[in-house]
Amino acid sequence: MKKRFDRRTVLRGVVAGGLVTLGLPFLEIFRGEREAKAAPDALPKRFGMFFWGNGVLPDLWVPKATGANYTLSPTLEALAPHKAKLSVVSGMKVPIVNAVPHLSGPVGFFTGSPGAKHDPGAFAAPTIDQVIANVVGQDSRFRSLEVAVQPGTTGLSHNGPNSPNPAESSPAALFQRVFGPEFVKPGSNAAPSPTLALRKSVLDAVTDDTKRLRETLGATDKARLERHLDGVRSLELRIRKLQESPPNLAACNVPTAPKDDYPSEAGRVPMSEISRAMVDTLAMALACDQTRVFSFWFSHPVNNTLFPGAPSGHHQLTHDEPGAQPEVAKILQQIMGELAYMLKAFDAIPEGDGTLLDHVALLATSDCNYGRQHTLDDYPILLAGSCNGALKTGAHHRAAGDSTSKLALTLCRAMGLDLGAFGTGEGQATVGFSPVEA
Numbered sequence: 001m002k003k004r005f006d007r008r009t010v011l012r013g014v015v016a017g018g019l020v021t022l023g024l025p026f027l028e029i030f031r032g033e034r035e036a037k038a039a040p041d042a043l044p045k046r047f048g049m050f051f052w053g054n055g056v057l058p059d060l061w062v063p064k065a066t067g068a069n070y071t072l073s074p075t076l077e078a079l080a081p082h083k084a085k086l087s088v089v090s091g092m093k094v095p096i097v098n099a100v101p102h103l104s105g106p107v108g109f110f111t112g113s114p115g116a117k118h119d120p121g122a123f124a125a126p127t128i129d130q131v132i133a134n135v136v137g138q139d140s141r142f143r144s145l146e147v148a149v150q151p152g153t154t155g156l157s158h159n160g161p162n163s164p165n166p167a168e169s170s171p172a173a174l175f176q177r178v179f180g181p182e183f184v185k186p187g188s189n190a191a192p193s194p195t196l197a198l199r200k201s202v203l204d205a206v207t208d209d210t211k212r213l214r215e216t217l218g219a220t221d222k223a224r225l226e227r228h229l230d231g232v233r234s235l236e237l238r239i240r241k242l243q244e245s246p247p248n249l250a251a252c253n254v255p256t257a258p259k260d261d262y263p264s265e266a267g268r269v270p271m272s273e274i275s276r277a278m279v280d281t282l283a284m285a286l287a288c289d290q291t292r293v294f295s296f297w298f299s300h301p302v303n304n305t306l307f308p309g310a311p312s313g314h315h316q317l318t319h320d321e322p323g324a325q326p327e328v329a330k331i332l333q334q335i336m337g338e339l340a341y342m343l344k345a346f347d348a349i350p351e352g353d354g355t356l357l358d359h360v361a362l363l364a365t366s367d368c369n370y371g372r373q374h375t376l377d378d379y380p381i382l383l384a385g386s387c388n389g390a391l392k393t394g395a396h397h398r399a400a401g402d403s404t405s406k407l408a409l410t411l412c413r414a415m416g417l418d419l420g421a422f423g424t425g426e427g428q429a430t431v432g433f434s435p436v437e438a
Helices: 024-029 033-037 074-085 104-111 128-139 171-179 194-214 219-244 271-287 314-320 326-347 404-414
Strands: 010-015 018-023 046-051 086-090 145-148 158-160 293-297 360-365 381-384 395-398
Touching: 046 128, 074 086, 074 326, 074 381, 104 128, 104 404, 128 293, 128 404, 145 171, 145 271, 171 271, 194 219, 271 293, 271 326, 314 326, 326 360, 360 404, 381 404
Parallel strands: 046 293, 046 360, 086 395, 145 293
Antiparallel strands: 010 018, 086 381, 360 381
8 A cells, every 4th residue: 555645644754963853834835846947046036016006097007008118108107127137018907896996906906805894994804014024034133124105104015904014204214213223234253053964964854755755656646756755855955056156246235324304395295206216225235135025105095295396296296187187297207217226236236147126026916097087996006026936027928917915926926935825805816927927
């Protein structure tokens, strides 16, 4: 009778004369075809969100052509220098009822779940950044960083119901928090971790045991075992890289401290100046591995910010400006200019064989599609960075009404999470959005 190979099986080996065991559920965490296929990078993956309120103008947002040879739309022209590391995703729909304009979109997209029963515009589940931070955030000084540009913005990052993560809206306070007296530059007092060699020895012992087990298994269990072995091999390679070539954080430097105050002029908040000061600190926080998860709330839903040159507030213009809304179009171009500044800052930091941007998965989106109508179909979505090769870039992908939860699931898996689904109820997705998956 052939031995069953299931979750209760314990793999055994000997290290330094002692017996070591490893349960299969632990090995399952490391399974992943993408990790097995690509040479794993010892540098960490990062996930981030860039958000602005009041939606877009669809006719000026969505590129006319799809594929790699598309032309950026008028709204996206500022992103031209980063087109090769950018993906435009159109045609997706937030999979919940649009019960609360400007809030149902973020609630449904970021959690894959309906809003709270007592308040459909309130978050009833963790947002995607926190889902990811629960797994990868334990390896850095800050589990996640939340940043807001518009004064008074609390951000939309939530751990769950009634559990928001307040965003920092002061560039000086953010700088002090990250690069104040408690900051220690990575590698300044580094010593090789004594656990690395032990971990590799344990994995070697487990691999020997699984090879012996293979001879007693049927076809189905052999396939399951091979998936586990792929994960083990992938982890061994990551450990070897950490031993032979530790992460090169040579680009880590304390940035210039920002100003203490950014006063408004004639009722206009200097959004660009604040945003860029925040980005400069955030980019180095990532380069110095102080955090691996961040959310960047440029402006909040229903914001009425007075942008340079605009005759009235942003939200008011989305409803009151007639015709093609040229003033709204100018505001959106300014916002994309600030996103472009972020991408430029990330791409200017060398890391491994590429740049910081190559090790980031950045999701950029808003609170609705067409601001005037608060629509949730054809949602505005941009992705930047390849997340250590886990994501494809350089194309416009047109979905056929697919749920945004599919994309959220893909992003979670790209960050290394072993998720079978993202979201709950009507918003749940069990398959990812394959066009952007490497």
